[in-house]
Amino acid sequence: MTVLMRPKALSDHKVRTYQMLIDGKWLDSQDGRTLERVAPGHGVVVSRYQAASGVDAERAIAAARRAFDAGPWPRMTASERSLILLKAADMIAARADELAFLDAIESGKPISQAKGELGGAADIWRYAAALARDLHGESYNTLGDGTLGVVLREAIGVVSIITPWNFPFLIVSQKLPFALAAGCTTVVKPSELTSASTLVLGEILEAAGVPAGVVNILTGTGPEVGAPMTTHGDVDMISFTGSTGVGRLTMANAARTLKKVSLELGGKNPQIVFPDANLEEFIDAAVFGAYFNAGECCNAGSRLILHRDIAEEVTARIAALSAKVKVGDPLDPETQVGAIITPQHLEKIASYVSAASKDGAAVAHGGEALDLGMGQFMAPTILSQVRPDMAVACEEVFGPVLSVLTFETTDEAIRIANSIDYGLSAGVWSRDFDTCLTIGRRVRAGTVWMNTFMDGASELPFGGYRQSGLGRELGRHAVEDYTETKTLNMHIGARTGWWMPR
Secondary structure, X not given: OOEEEOOOOOXXXXXXXXXXXXXXXXXXXXXXXXXXXXXXXXXXXXEEEEOOOXXXXXXXXXHHHHHHHOOOHHHOOHHHHHHHHHHHHHHHXXXXXXXXXXXXXXXXXXXXXXXXXHHHHHHHHHHHHXXXXXXXXXXXXXXXXXXXXXXXXXEOOEEEEEOOOOOHHXXXXXOHHXXXXXOOEEEEEXXXXXXXXXXXXXXXXXXXXXXXXXXXXXXXXXXXXXXXXXXXXXXXXXXXXXXXXXXHHHHHHHHOOOOEEEEEOXXXXXXXXXXXXXXXXXXXXXXXXXXXXXXXXXXXXXXXXXXXXXXXXXXXXXHHHXXXXXXXXXXXXXXXXXXXXXXXXXXXXXXXXXXXXXXXXXXXXXXXXXXXXXXXXXXXEEEEOOXXXXXXXXXXXXXXXXXXXXXXXXXXXXXXXXXXXXXXXEEEEOOOHHHHHHHHHHOOOOEEEEOOOOOOOOOOOEOOEEOOEEOOEOOOOOHHHHEEEEEEEEEOOOOOOOOOOO
């Protein structure tokens, strides 16, 4: 039986009405419309935002364009930008509890998890600050006595940054500091479900010394705000994290003006487990990988591919540990799985479980929505006897649902792992290094964990193959993604040519 942490009423929470940041000013939407956010774990309004329109998007893009073309930010030295980013990182750390609280009440994630994400976000800002000073070009003095080649790295320009609801502060921190480090200006649109922490970030960046117009923050829906941010001719690049379906639309919009596009999209990530694995460690990682952030995570380990010799035992042990997972109040420090983002999304998750059951899968644990008196919650769920062709095995459920598949040979395991459209991450569990390396080389995914799962660091690139996206975030080349390469070909001495005497 799942351990339930029943939510307590948010009786002392004061609803805050937020404004948008455009050209260094905090403004209401042009037409005065607003949006309300109901906390998924508590069922009450916790935030009120401006509902931006296309007119607001035009204003923000124009501000970013002016700030890039004529403002100081792209013309600062790298060390000057780096110092401002470091100051922002310190201020993020100082306000981490406040930011974590906002993410917890708006997204439904556990407060202890949100605090961990804020620590990771501050580290990313510091890492980006270091990369700002390491961004450089190349020179070539080997092209002959009369030629010197210099390759420059220049900021690409105005960047539209669109972020999702599942990791509100962490994901904007995987994009924005690197764009700023390169010298770009930006228009940022957080999800209309979880905008508060990004708006507070705007306050932090102002206080840290980021000039007006460099970071503009819009709140509103994708059709009204996201669309102009992806089609406007004054936008040079789009960095988007979200669903694969919206990613396709974003790419199509960008194609109208051939913008550079970075896409971090969906995943259906396998963990392949061999009989010689350390099962104690794997079972803990399997439960963590499946239920972390209530499974609302593109990196979730939602597919277990177990060797048939151990499948029955491992499934039973995972079910036993799943029964100990604490589900409920996002603000309780003991909670491990919080609320589902919206009632509609909870219905979608439940429909996947129902369809799989009708198609022959067995519910080994959970399988139902939980009534905790307020908010919306889903029990940690394990489906066994899942076939690779079932929707629950190849589509992104984005909830705390674990599908168990089986294999007999390494080739079969790799074939199952690669049989879907996604390729974000994967895991392999074996004491045999040859086995781990074989899986690591042959599974088509941007990250392959070996005898661990969902570890990460600012230094390690993140991104996927195929329909999991385009490009990489984090890592030492992250700032370069927000640049253009320019060649300066310099001729020394007299030039000879068609009409010049030889």
